[in-house]
Amino acid sequence: MIGNALAGVRTWQWTAICLGLVGCITVQTASAADCPGHPDALGTSRTLVVDPREHPRIGTMQYAETLPLEDHEVVLTFDDGPLPRNSNQILDILASQCVKATFFTIGRMAQAYPEGVRKLRDAGHSIGTHTQNHPLSMDRMSVERAKQEIDDGIASVKTALGDDAALAPFFRSPGLLRADGVEDYLASQGLQIWSADFLADDWRHVSASRVYDLAIQRLEGKGRGILLLHDIQARTVAALPRILHELKARGYRIVHVVPATSELSATPTEPPQWQLHPPSETVAISHWPKIPNFVYADAGTLPAPSLSDLDWHDGKLPLSEPLDRAKGLVRGVPLPREAPWPRQPWPRQSPLALESAAIALPVPAQSIFEIQEKRRAATQRIAPSSHHAEQTIPTGRETDGVATQTEARDGLVRHDL
Numbered sequence: 001m002i003g004n005a006l007a008g009v010r011t012w013q014w015t016a017i018c019l020g021l022v023g024c025i026t027v028q029t030a031s032a033a034d035c036p037g038h039p040d041a042l043g044t045s046r047t048l049v050v051d052p053r054e055h056p057r058i059g060t061m062q063y064a065e066t067l068p069l070e071d072h073e074v075v076l077t078f079d080d081g082p083l084p085r086n087s088n089q090i091l092d093i094l095a096s097q098c099v100k101a102t103f104f105t106i107g108r109m110a111q112a113y114p115e116g117v118r119k120l121r122d123a124g125h126s127i128g129t130h131t132q133n134h135p136l137s138m139d140r141m142s143v144e145r146a147k148q149e150i151d152d153g154i155a156s157v158k159t160a161l162g163d164d165a166a167l168a169p170f171f172r173s174p175g176l177l178r179a180d181g182v183e184d185y186l187a188s189q190g191l192q193i194w195s196a197d198f199l200a201d202d203w204r205h206v207s208a209s210r211v212y213d214l215a216i217q218r219l220e221g222k223g224r225g226i227l228l229l230h231d232i233q234a235r236t237v238a239a240l241p242r243i244l245h246e247l248k249a250r251g252y253r254i255v256h257v258v259p260a261t262s263e264l265s266a267t268p269t270e271p272p273q274w275q276l277h278p279p280s281e282t283v284a285i286s287h288w289p290k291i292p293n294f295v296y297a298d299a300g301t302l303p304a305p306s307l308s309d310l311d312w313h314d315g316k317l318p319l320s321e322p323l324d325r326a327k328g329l330v331r332g333v334p335l336p337r338e339a340p341w342p343r344q345p346w347p348r349q350s351p352l353a354l355e356s357a358a359i360a361l362p363v364p365a366q367s368i369f370e371i372q373e374k375r376r377a378a379t380q381r382i383a384p385s386s387h388h389a390e391q392t393i394p395t396g397r398e399t400d401g402v403a404t405q406t407e408a409r410d411g412l413v414r415h416d417l
């Protein structure tokens with residue numbers, strides 16, 4: 001399994017060379033004017049070549065580093081596919097704008113819809129993996145079990161592609177759940193762990209309009225970064241054209257990311273460029289992440305939930321230990337208020353004291369974290385004849401029983417990033 005992962009890294013080199021050459025050609029020419037049939041397209045402004053071994057963890061939602069983007073540069077990522085009905089539409093929308101993205105595919109989805117993975121490759125997008133079964137327990141399962149999830153996911157996508165070289169050594173953990181041992185393993189395999197810089201909550205029960213609003217608002221708040229979306233979601237299909245149109249209108253540029261190899265050098269960068277907010281621009285960086293200046297009106301009456309029971313750990317992401325130590329914080333400290341929650345209907349802001357928030361954490365409604373569907377459907381996911389996107393999302397039922405426990409409790413299937 002380790003050998004397979006390493007082989008994936010090695011074989012990617014040849015594709016990367018080709019991509020690199022294409023990139024060298026297209027980087028200079030890819031603009032709206034060069035998108036055939038779409039003179040007003042957003043386009044892809046440049047190709048960024050990154051070395052996963054030099055920067056094994058990226059995405060400021062959890063890590064100290066993120067991609068070395070310039071102001072108003074955006075990297076689009078799509079998770080959980082492929083699911084033909086919606087993923088094909090995402091591909092069409094991206095093609096219409098000549099936009100290249102990175103897709104984090106699930107192994108079981110690749111097994112069910114191998115042609116969908118090949119379409120990603122044929123369209124020139126970068127393809128990473130997102131485990132085999134999308135378990136929402138990567139932060140607490142054994143490292144050996146996590147390795148199996150990672151390796152199986154890679155193997156399934158390679159099989160679907162029929163071409164190991166087309167798979168990038170990029171990995172995103174389901175729910176962005178992290179653990180030191182798992183991250184060490186990923187790094188040892190030359191796999192780059194992608195968190196994100198901002199979300200659009202497109203896996204939740206929100207409207208397409210809300211997805212659009214969140215994507216733009218959060219991007220405007222940061223000025224650049226990695227946007228995490230889901231190509232399996234109909235609301236994302238509905239929101240994406242407007243998002244891309246608005247990105248262009250506001251002067252944002254799309255960056256396509258490919259991995260460096262022995263033959264393809266990484267784009268030259270300086271260390272500060274890998275920090276979304278370089279120290280020179282952030283006087284009080286030692287105080288980041290800040291404690292949110294809100295708590296919840298009902299916080300005092302509810303017990304603190306188990307951190308293992310919520311997709312977003314009750315509003316906290318599992319920050320990496322190095323970042324935590326660097327910031328003088330303990331693991332699990334709340335992130336800045338702009339991420340990752342939707343502003344309505346939860347959490348509500350209130351003037352209560354910060355101390356209260358630290359003592360009694362709120363228990364958000366389960367509906368915030370889960371998408372309702374029939375339990376029976378959960379046992380039929382991955383079926384090619386499925387008529388519902390959510391039915392095709394593996395939950396890790398077979399791997400750790402976490403999803404099964406949740407479903408048994410309230411008849412819901414957990415849905416996550």
Ligand SMILES: [Zn+2]
Nearest residue numbers: 079080416417
């Ligand atoms: Zn996911």
